[in-house]
Amino acid sequence: MEDLWEKCPQCKEVVYRKALEENLKVCPKCKHHFRLTAAERIALTADEMTFKELDPFLSPGDPLGIGKSYTEKCLEDEKKTGLKEAVLTGTAKIGGVSAVLGVMDFHYRGGSMGSVVGEKITRAIEAAVESQKPVVMITASGGARMQEGTLSLMQMAKTSAAVAKLNEAGLMYLCVLTDPTTAGVAASFASLGDVILAEPRALIGFTGQRVIEETIRQKLPPGFQLSEFFLTHGMIDLIVERRLLKETVARLLQYGKGGLS
Amino acid sequence: MSDSILDIEKPLEKLEGKIAELKKLNADGAIDLTEEIYLLEEKALRLKEEIFRNLTPWEKVLLARHMKRPTALDYIQNIFSDFIELHGDRLFADDPAVVCGFAKLEGRSILVTGHQKGKETKENLRRNFGMASPEGFRKAARLMKLAEKFHLPIISFIDTPGAYPGIGAEERGQFVAIAENLKLMSRLKVPIVVCVIGEGGSGGALGLGVGDRILILEHAVYSVISPEGCASILWRDGKKAPEAASFLHLTAQDLKKLKVVDEVIPEPLGGAHQNPDIVFENVKISLLKNLKEIEAQYSAPSFEESLIEKRYQKFRKIGIVMEIVESNSKKY
Numbered sequence: 222m223e224d225l226w227e228k229c230p231q232c233k234e235v236v237y238r239k240a241l242e243e244n245l246k247v248c249p250k251c252k253h254h255f256r257l258t259a260a261e262r263i264a265l266t267a268d269e270m271t272f273k274e275l276d277p278f279l280s281p282g283d284p285l286g287i288g289k290s291y292t293e294k295c296l297e298d299e300k301k302t303g304l305k306e307a308v309l310t311g312t313a314k315i316g317g318v319s320a321v322l323g324v325m326d327f328h329y330r331g332g333s334m335g336s337v338v339g340e341k342i343t344r345a346i347e348a349a350v351e352s353q354k355p356v357v358m359i360t361a362s363g364g365a366r367m368q369e370g371t372l373s374l375m376q377m378a379k380t381s382a383a384v385a386k387l388n389e390a391g392l393m394y395l396c397v398l399t400d401p402t403t404a405g406v407a408a409s410f411a412s413l414g415d416v417i418l419a420e421p422r423a424l425i426g427f428t429g430q431r432v433i434e435e436t437i438r439q440k441l442p443p444g445f446q447l448s449e450f451f452l453t454h455g456m457i458d459l460i461v462e463r464r465l466l467k468e469t470v471a472r473l474l475q476y477g478k479g480g481l482s
Numbered sequence: 483m484s485d486s487i488l489d490i491e492k493p494l495e496k497l498e499g500k501i502a503e504l505k506k507l508n509a510d511g512a513i514d515l516t517e518e519i520y521l522l523e524e525k526a527l528r529l530k531e532e533i534f535r536n537l538t539p540w541e542k543v544l545l546a547r548h549m550k551r552p553t554a555l556d557y558i559q560n561i562f563s564d565f566i567e568l569h570g571d572r573l574f575a576d577d578p579a580v581v582c583g584f585a586k587l588e589g590r591s592i593l594v595t596g597h598q599k600g601k602e603t604k605e606n607l608r609r610n611f612g613m614a615s616p617e618g619f620r621k622a623a624r625l626m627k628l629a630e631k632f633h634l635p636i637i638s639f640i641d642t643p644g645a646y647p648g649i650g651a652e653e654r655g656q657f658v659a660i661a662e663n664l665k666l667m668s669r670l671k672v673p674i675v676v677c678v679i680g681e682g683g684s685g686g687a688l689g690l691g692v693g694d695r696i697l698i699l700e701h702a703v704y705s706v707i708s709p710e711g712c713a714s715i716l717w718r719d720g721k722k723a724p725e726a727a728s729f730l731h732l733t734a735q736d737l738k739k740l741k742v743v744d745e746v747i748p749e750p751l752g753g754a755h756q757n758p759d760i761v762f763e764n765v766k767i768s769l770l771k772n773l774k775e776i777e778a779q780y781s782a783p784s785f786e787e788s789l790i791e792k793r794y795q796k797f798r799k800i801g802i803v804m805e806i807v808e809s810n811s812k813k814y
Contacts, residue, residue, distance in 0.1 A: 374684060
């Protein structure tokens with residue numbers, strides 16, 4: 222039963238899993254965009270068989286000496302997702318354009334950014350500068366990873382500095398914000414795109430809603446911090462449905478250095 | 483007044499009260515209490531040393547948040563001369579939680595920025611407890627670009643619980659404002675010295691905190707999340723903040739070990755608020771020394787390029803990862 226059907230968290234309808242998958246994991250009833258794994262993202266974005274992973278051997282240490290409560294959770298998530306960390310980076314063709322592609326996976330430690338995520342993203346952007354390629358970054362993250370303390374915080378500065386180098390090289394940087402992209406990741410490399418796209422109804426923003434409610438002591442309006450909210454407020458360029466995402470990314474890449482003309 | 487005294491300070495406060503009483507009696511001249519006063523003063527000093535040598539990370543957090551702790555404007559007014567505060571982001575508003583302006587450091591022109599907490603409740607409300615809104619980050623960005631235009635070094639004082647959590651702040655793109663500052667500060671072609679004077683609260687702190695040197699006061703803290711927030715997420719119990727403070731490795735001493743900060747600036751015994759003049763002097767000496775070192779490293783005309791490349795490499799190196807290289811596990 223569980224394998225065949227899935228309940229949509231938005232409209233609560235029970236959806237036939239196969240139909241959901243054929244629909245790119247978008248609820249056929251209400252268009253809710255389910256969260257994707259990194260592999261599903263790559264399949265959805267890169268031209269077939271073109272993704273080549275960069276830095277596959279990086280995995281988290283335990284820099285603060287937290288112990289098992291951190292290391293075992295990382296291992297559990299590794300088993301669950303098949304990933305060594307919350308981001309996959311690589312080179313790929315997207316609609317025929319060679320690009321560096323980064324995809325985050327919320328299923329690994331909530332997509333949180335510690336030393337490894339920061340390092341992989343920085344290396345990927347540096348590789349793009351080196352090989353003169355544009356970068357497409359698809360984000361899903363709750364923010365910086367607490368278990369690596371201030372080292373995680375500093376990854377915000379490190380990745381943003383790498384984006385600055387990419388800008389200076391005149392290369393296009395395209396961000397796709399998916400549900401959720403918040404806090405330290407939203408406030409660094411995820412929102413520095415030359416163009417920022419978002420999937421419909423993705424939760425975006427800096428501060429968590431509970432913290433805001435506790436601070437201002439009032440309920441937040443419906444739709445607060447969703448993609449549509451930030452489009453209205455001028456913080457993102459475009460909301461793109463999943464079925465049009467690859468096409469839109471490919472069309473945009475045409476306008477940058479290295480795009481097909 | 484009494485609510486601005488921390489628990490750790492109470493035994494000391496009691497003893498010092500007693501000493502003051504004895505001194506008053508002594509001055510009246512009826513009995514000679516010089517010896518008793520001397521002994522008590524000795525005792526107070528020993529107690530003070532004992533307390534402040536063994537502060538827990540949580541006690542450091544409380545000290546870093548101390549109501550009487552000098553704020554950014556205290557440093558600015560006591561270290562610099564001719565401070566001219568400049569306001570507004572030219573987009574929306576002026577954010578009183580961030581102060582910026584031109585000033586002279588030993589006669590030398592600089593641009594200074596910092597988070598500004600209030601001295602009492604009324605001012606704290608006006609300044610949002612030092613929590614910057616997008617306007618604050620954008621004001622700083624505007625003026626830091628001016629500093630670059632006029633070749634002025636930048637000094638940035640960090641002291642904030644975090645970026646302001648509000649509806650308007652989100653509407654106006656808090657996350658974008660912070661990210662843009664990180665990118666901007668990583669490439670400004672003038673020396674930047676950052677000094678954490680109290681609370682370094684997460685992205686809101688870092689939004690003014692990218693530079694060539696990161697200095698931190700002995701009892702200041704710098705953290706990815708507040709201990710309360712960390713405890714509430716990890717253990718669903720905000721009251722476990724003292725444990726979270728240890729977990730987060732947020733003290734100046736821990737951050738030096740993790741190579742997140744370059745230098746720890748000593749505070750007078752009892753903390754910066756016990757003798758602000760000493761800490762102003764220590765910070766001034768350190769700022770001058772670090773500026774001099776940054777500038778001495780490079781020779782014109784490639785100064786600007788090597789400056790920003792070195793700054794890039796400084797942050798590039800932060801982080802500890804495991805990498806398997808040719809079947810050898812390498813940790814760095």
